[in-house]
Amino acid sequence: MASQPSNPAPILFDRGLLARRQLRALRAPETFLLDRVVEDMGDRLLAVNRTFNEAADIWTPSDALEAQLSGRFMSLRRLAPPQSVDEELALAPQSLDLALSALAFQFVNDLPGVMAQIRRALRPDGLLLAAIIGGDTLTELRQSFAAAEAEIEGGVSPRVAPFADLRDVGGLLQRAGFALPVTDVDRVVVRYSSAFGLMQDLRRMGATNVLVERRRAPTRRTTMLRMAEIYGERFADADGRIRATFDIIWLTGWAPDESQPKPLKPGSAKARLEDAVRQAKPSEEAK
Numbered sequence: 001m002a003s004q005p006s007n008p009a010p011i012l013f014d015r016g017l018l019a020r021r022q023l024r025a026l027r028a029p030e031t032f033l034l035d036r037v038v039e040d041m042g043d044r045l046l047a048v049n050r051t052f053n054e055a056a057d058i059w060t061p062s063d064a065l066e067a068q069l070s071g072r073f074m075s076l077r078r079l080a081p082p083q084s085v086d087e088e089l090a091l092a093p094q095s096l097d098l099a100l101s102a103l104a105f106q107f108v109n110d111l112p113g114v115m116a117q118i119r120r121a122l123r124p125d126g127l128l129l130a131a132i133i134g135g136d137t138l139t140e141l142r143q144s145f146a147a148a149e150a151e152i153e154g155g156v157s158p159r160v161a162p163f164a165d166l167r168d169v170g171g172l173l174q175r176a177g178f179a180l181p182v183t184d185v186d187r188v189v190v191r192y193s194s195a196f197g198l199m200q201d202l203r204r205m206g207a208t209n210v211l212v213e214r215r216r217a218p219t220r221r222t223t224m225l226r227m228a229e230i231y232g233e234r235f236a237d238a239d240g241r242i243r244a245t246f247d248i249i250w251l252t253g254w255a256p257d258e259s260q261p262k263p264l265k266p267g268s269a270k271a272r273l274e275d276a277v278r279q280a281k282p283s284e285e286a287k
Contacts, residue, residue, distance in 0.1 A: 009110035011085055012162070018107055018206070019083040022061045025206035031064065033188065033205065033246060037102045037131045038068045040186070044129060044250075045072070052098035052127070056091065058118065059104035061206060073098070081107075087114055091121035098122075101130040103248075106163060115176035125257035128178065134163040135185055135247030140235040141198065148227035152220065169251050178253025179260055186248040191241040195231040198244045 045052075053074040057065050059081040066078050079089065087110055099118045108114050118128055164172075166183050173181035192198045202208050236242050254260060 009113060011109050013107050013109055015081075015085060015087075015107070015109075016083050019081060021203075021208060022081070022206035025204050026062065028204055029062070029206075030201045030204035031062070032190075033133075033248070034060075034062065034064055034103055036186075036188065037248060038064045040250075041065065041100065041102060041129060041131065042068050044252075045069070048127065050125075050127070054096050055098040055100060056096050056121070058089065058099055058101040058114075058130075060100075060102040061104060065100060065102050069100075085109065089114065089117045089121065091117065093120050094123045096121050096123065097126050099126070099128045099130075101132075103131060103133060105130060105132040106134060111164070112172055112175060115172050115178075119176045119178060119253075119255060122255035124255055125259060126255040128173075128251070128253045130251050131186075132164065132169065132249050132251065133246065134169065134249040135165055135187075136245050137163050137247045139245055140231060140243060141195065144195065144227045144231040144234065147230050148223050152223045152226055163247070164249070166249055169249050173251060173253040176253070177256070179256040180252075180254045182252040184250050186250065188246040188248065190244045190246065191237065192244060193241060195228040195242060198242070 052072075055069075055073045055076045057069075057076060057078045059079055060066075061081060063078065066076060069076060079091075081104060087108060099122060105111055105114070115128075122128065166185055170181055170183045173183070190198075190201075192201075199208075231242055232240070
């Protein structure tokens with residue numbers, strides 16, 4: 001009997017709307033987050049004791065990464081973000097030594113599928129290095145909007161995209177078949193004069209609400225004003241400026257290769273934990 005196809009990933013993001021907003025944002029962009037990630041990515045690559053020849057930049061929303069890393073590889077191919085629900089990568093199997101992505105994967109509908117495609121495109125011992133917005137990003141804005149809408153309109157609409165946490169991302173790397181997966185978080189707290197300054201920056205990043213289930217009707221002026229009041233009441237410092245959290249999750253994974261370190265097999269250890277604890281006891285008691 002033929003196997004049933006797996007359930008398709010839910011469509012959370014309107015990729016066409018995202019593409020239009022990112023294009024509009026290029027007219028007067030706000031790039032402080034992307035600039036930080038691009039510089040950090042360059043530094044992280046310098047710490048890797050390896051030469052990469054064929055590299056690809058996957059869906060970074062501008063050419064900033066390409067410009068920063070120009071000349072480091074024999075070839076650096078830039079894949080433009082998709083403008084439809086089709087998230088297929090035009091990458092041949094085992095065609096890359098390095099896959100990079102800066103602040104793009106948080107808008108992917110089928111992130112496990114994209115990870116699996118990248119894994120197939122990497123040669124043995126090839127590297128994926130990416131940064132994704134996640135964790136508690138914009139938690140202050142999310143809470144303030146929810147409280148204002150509940151108070152003024154009697155309900156809450158989806159306004160801020162759901163973000164993956166550190167554990168989720170690490171699990172995705174393992175599920176896609178990457179070896180030696182590593183994840184870490186760079187938390188950036190930015191201060192603004194008001195919530196409206198934050199929202200203006202989000203528009204200039206092309207990062208406003210692109211959820212398929214977003215509310216289509218314009219937000220009431222009274223709701224917006226109340227949101228800003230709540231934001232100031234709950235998340236302002238002593239000088240009156242508000243805080244906005246951005247969590248940048250870094251993920252690293254390698255295509256498996258025989259040359260990579262392997263974990264010890266169960267039962268192969270040459271020392272017992274019991275012996276180590278017994279040896280440690282005298283020094284602990286002497287404190």
